[in-house]
Amino acid sequence: MKQQTPVSLARRVWPALAVAGASAAFVSALDHPTQFATDTVSLTGAVDPNTPATLLSVPALATTTVAPVPVDPAAPAPVATVPPVLSTAPPAVAAPACGAPIAGPVVNTRWGPVQVQAGLTPDRVVCDVSALQTPNSHNRSVRINNYAKPILHDRVLSAGNARINGVSGATITSRGYVASLQYILDHA
Amino acid sequence: MSGPSLSPLRRNARLMGTIASVHVYDDLDDGQVDDAVSDALAELERLEQMFSTFRADSVISQVNRGELNVLDAPHEVIEVLDACTWLEHASNGAFSARREDGSIDPAGFVKGWACERGAARLAASGLSNFMFTIGGDLMVHGEPAPGQLWTVAIADPLHPDVVTRSIEIADGAVATSGTSERGNHIRLVSATDNRSNSDNESQLLSFTVVGPSLTWADAFATAAFAMGHKGLEWVAQFVGYEAIAIDANGGVTTTAGFTHSSV
Numbered sequence: 001m002k003q004q005t006p007v008s009l010a011r012r013v014w015p016a017l018a019v020a021g022a023s024a025a026f027v028s029a030l031d032h033p034t035q036f037a038t039d040t041v042s043l044t045g046a047v048d049p050n051t052p053a054t055l056l057s058v059p060a061l062a063t064t065t066v067a068p069v070p071v072d073p074a075a076p077a078p079v080a081t082v083p084p085v086l087s088t089a090p091p092a093v094a095a096p097a098c099g100a101p102i103a104g105p106v107v108n109t110r111w112g113p114v115q116v117q118a119g120l121t122p123d124r125v126v127c128d129v130s131a132l133q134t135p136n137s138h139n140r141s142v143r144i145n146n147y148a149k150p151i152l153h154d155r156v157l158s159a160g161n162a163r164i165n166g167v168s169g170a171t172i173t174s175r176g177y178v179a180s181l182q183y184i185l186d187h188a
Numbered sequence: 189m190s191g192p193s194l195s196p197l198r199r200n201a202r203l204m205g206t207i208a209s210v211h212v213y214d215d216l217d218d219g220q221v222d223d224a225v226s227d228a229l230a231e232l233e234r235l236e237q238m239f240s241t242f243r244a245d246s247v248i249s250q251v252n253r254g255e256l257n258v259l260d261a262p263h264e265v266i267e268v269l270d271a272c273t274w275l276e277h278a279s280n281g282a283f284s285a286r287r288e289d290g291s292i293d294p295a296g297f298v299k300g301w302a303c304e305r306g307a308a309r310l311a312a313s314g315l316s317n318f319m320f321t322i323g324g325d326l327m328v329h330g331e332p333a334p335g336q337l338w339t340v341a342i343a344d345p346l347h348p349d350v351v352t353r354s355i356e357i358a359d360g361a362v363a364t365s366g367t368s369e370r371g372n373h374i375r376l377v378s379a380t381d382n383r384s385n386s387d388n389e390s391q392l393l394s395f396t397v398v399g400p401s402l403t404w405a406d407a408f409a410t411a412a413f414a415m416g417h418k419g420l421e422w423v424a425q426f427v428g429y430e431a432i433a434i435d436a437n438g439g440v441t442t443t444a445g446f447t448h449s450s451v
Contacts, residue, residue, distance in 0.1 A: 107206060124195075165211065165338045166319050166326045168362040168396055 199225040204236050206323030213317040213332050224313035228306040235302045241293050252291040268294050275407050283411035300406025325363040327402045342396050361402035365409040366394040390436045399429035
């Protein structure tokens with residue numbers, strides 16, 4: 001496997017991107033005259049991993065992937081903190097009958113295979129979830145699982161009281177978990 | 189929420205190392221939905237073939253081996269690398285599509301971007317009301333029932349006893365980044381980043397971004413997660429984008445305009 005040197009790759013890539021982004025950057029500069037005023041265009045090759053590299057210091061707007069427009073940076077939006085709600089766990093609802101567990105497919109993640117099974121109510125609300133397989137052959141995987149497995153279990157159960165259209169998850173294992181669960185929802 | 193959702197027509201496929209799902213709430217017959225979904229999934233397969241670093245014959249792999257000049261790459265590759273460059277700049281280096289050895293790996297950007305392209309193909313095929321999701325990043329279009337918003341649950345990485353937070357959105361996207369995704373495409377940028385913050389701010393475990401575009405919701409979640417708590421303000425500067433961060437103490441912090449409803 002021949003590895004291209006960083007220098008030659010960068011020299012070939014970034015000038016092209018500079019050209020591609022130049023006109024869009026110009027238009028953007030008209031809209032935001034001060035935002036990038038202090039920036040300079042620098043074309044560098046080798047990357048120092050300790051330095052946040054800025055190869056091309058203009059906002060390169062692709063032709064079809066249009067970047068969102070920043071609002072006035074002088075007025076950052078306030079941030080609201082919501083404490084975790086521990087005391088208002090969902091009230092015990094008379095649960096409808098939970099169907100027999102259905103096994104989802106095995107989803108291969110970077111850390112190994114993930115597979116869940118889930119039971120559904122007649123309304124196709126998730127009422128029981130358990131993991132059939134989770135990665136455990138790797139230290140990192142174990143660490144991830146140690147918090148991911150029980151958390152996601154209860155998460156999904158809590159969500160079972162709601163009619164949800166989809167789930168957004170975080171870690172790679174949870175993505176596998178969510179994907180496996182999504183498959184069950186897809187086929188229930 | 190008002191009224192029951194009709195059961196959607198559902199399709200899925202293994203894709204990009206996970207599973208892509210499409211739920212269609214239109215009054216269409218199976219054949220129409222199948223045609224639209226097949227078209228969208230074919231597009232995603234094509235993009236995966238182009239971008240996957242796990243496939244030796246992908247365009248990215250060819251570029252990284254020096255067999256293909258990136259200037260000769262398909263326009264999609266140029267578009268993605270261009271957008272990655274913008275994001276690297278806009279995030280002050282928190283996001284980067286370049287590995288430390290100089291090779292390129294835009295995987296942290298491509299999934300959301302590709303998923304959005306897939307959703308656009310579904311819309312172009314005539315679907316009006318649908319959800320399209322790949323491994324926890326999702327995009328919704330239209331509404332699941334007349335007058336009804338989409339409800340999307342956010343998986344909490346830590347607290348099993350807390351009610352799952354959910355958000356209700358109209359057209360738009362939801363993407364989440366988490367601790368195990370750092371490896372290839374997130375670069376921590378300063379002493380005040382998301383390693384172990386000083387003071388009483390604890391490390392973030394997950395960062396969810398909601399916004400009109402999945403490309404940018406996913407990209408912002410990836411970059412902002414690396415920034416730690418200050419990633420919230422960073423996301424808030426972009427019109428239409430809101431974020432919710434969950435830290436190791438179970439604290440949940442959101443941008444001011446975040447729309448959510450408890451379940």
